Amino acid sequence: MPKRKSISQSDLKHTLTFEDLLGKTVIDKTGKAIGTSHNVLIHPKKLEIMGISIDTGFISKGLLVGSAHIQDVRKHAIFLNARPITLVKGMDVYDSEYVHIGKVRQVEFEENEVVALHIGLLGKKRVEKEKIASMEDAVILNVKKGEL
Amino acid sequence: MDYTMEQFIKKGPSFDETRRLRDILGLRALSKTGMRLGRVRQVRVDKEGNFRGILISPGIFRKRVFVSSSYIAGVEQGAVVLNIHPSFVFKWHNVLSLDGKRFGIVAKVSRNGDTNKVESFTVRRLFKSVEVPASEVEQQGKTIILKKNYAEAKKHFTK
Numbered sequence: 001m002p003k004r005k006s007i008s009q010s011d012l013k014h015t016l017t018f019e020d021l022l023g024k025t026v027i028d029k030t031g032k033a034i035g036t037s038h039n040v041l042i043h044p045k046k047l048e049i050m051g052i053s054i055d056t057g058f059i060s061k062g063l064l065v066g067s068a069h070i071q072d073v074r075k076h077a078i079f080l081n082a083r084p085i086t087l088v089k090g091m092d093v094y095d096s097e098y099v100h101i102g103k104v105r106q107v108e109f110e111e112n113e114v115v116a117l118h119i120g121l122l123g124k125k126r127v128e129k130e131k132i133a134s135m136e137d138a139v140i141l142n143v144k145k146g147e148l
Numbered sequence: 149m150d151y152t153m154e155q156f157i158k159k160g161p162s163f164d165e166t167r168r169l170r171d172i173l174g175l176r177a178l179s180k181t182g183m184r185l186g187r188v189r190q191v192r193v194d195k196e197g198n199f200r201g202i203l204i205s206p207g208i209f210r211k212r213v214f215v216s217s218s219y220i221a222g223v224e225q226g227a228v229v230l231n232i233h234p235s236f237v238f239k240w241h242n243v244l245s246l247d248g249k250r251f252g253i254v255a256k257v258s259r260n261g262d263t264n265k266v267e268s269f270t271v272r273r274l275f276k277s278v279e280v281p282a283s284e285v286e287q288q289g290k291t292i293i294l295k296k297n298y299a300e301a302k303k304h305f306t307k
Contacts, residue, residue, distance in 0.1 A: 024248070025248060027244070027248065027291060030289045030290050031287055031288075031289030031290040031291035031292070031293060032289070032290035032291065033242070033290075033291060074246070074247040074248045075247035075248060075249070075297070075298075076244075076245070076247050076248035076249035076250075076298070077244065077247070077248020077249070078248075079248070092182065092184065094178075094182065094226060094227065095226070097224050097225035097226055098176075098178065098224035098225060098226040098227035098229060099224075099225050099226030099227075100176070100226055100227075134182070136181035136182055137179065137181040137182045137183035138178070138181070138182025138183065138184075139182070140182055
């Protein structure tokens with residue numbers, strides 16, 4: 001059993017309870033409300049908070065966000081310091097000349113980093129991350145449509 | 149199409165470096181982050197024939213928007229791209245207090261003259277509307293976040 005730090009009265013002033021973390025609106029770094037915090041994930045041995053699960057709606061799958069991406073837990077909402085990668089799904093994709101190619105159908109990622117995007121009606125066109133110039137409200141590539 | 153023609157150019161781009169006006173009409177207008185703003189409906193030039201801006205139609209039942217050339221980053225093959233995130237997109241966005249509680253919804257954005265600089269937001273709350281200066285806003289994004297907590301904001305803006 002790992003040795004844990006004992007807690008004092010003064011420490012308690014700055015702690016949160018599970019109630020403070022559950023049922024709160026979760027807002028990403030762009031200010032978009034992405035869902036409601038549903039569960040808190042704790043490491044069974046270290047007793048550290050690993051992250052939270054987010055309920056993103058009735059039909060959606062939900063999200064898991066690691067504690068490293070939680071910027072702030074405030075009275076009525078949880079603010080993240082990042083935008084969940086999976087929210088890129090459904091975004092418009094433009095080539096380097098801003099010709100519309102399609103929408104993102106699937107995101108391929110490894111260790112929280114985007115590796116590739118699958119775009120087009122059936123998601124058949126695969127675009128590696130090296131070809132992505134920016135991803136904000138839309139995905140802008142650094143290649144022309146014909147070069148894909 | 150191969151045009152056989154002569155060019156008379158004192159200074160400025162050649163024929164091949166220019167585009168037809170009608171190719172620009174109907175293009176998408178995008179913000180600097182790639183957000184769809186609408187379609188280009190008109191291209192405006194001044195008396196000297198200089199390109200001065202575009203008229204964007206954001207959609208049915210929405211007011212058209214004239215954007216001057218100073219806010220246009222480029223006229224690309226597939227879209228006209230602005231170098232700003234125009235403030236009209238903030239209309240109907242939620243407004244949250246600093247502690248994350250919903251304060252209201254943006255009913256109107258007041259700007260500094262015709263520039264894109266936001267002076268204040270008219271925030272519609274349950275029974276009334278309040279004016280929130282831009283200086284009281286922490287973040288202007290998909291949600292407008294105030295610099296004050298809910299209780300302070302309610303006291304300050306609804307007095």
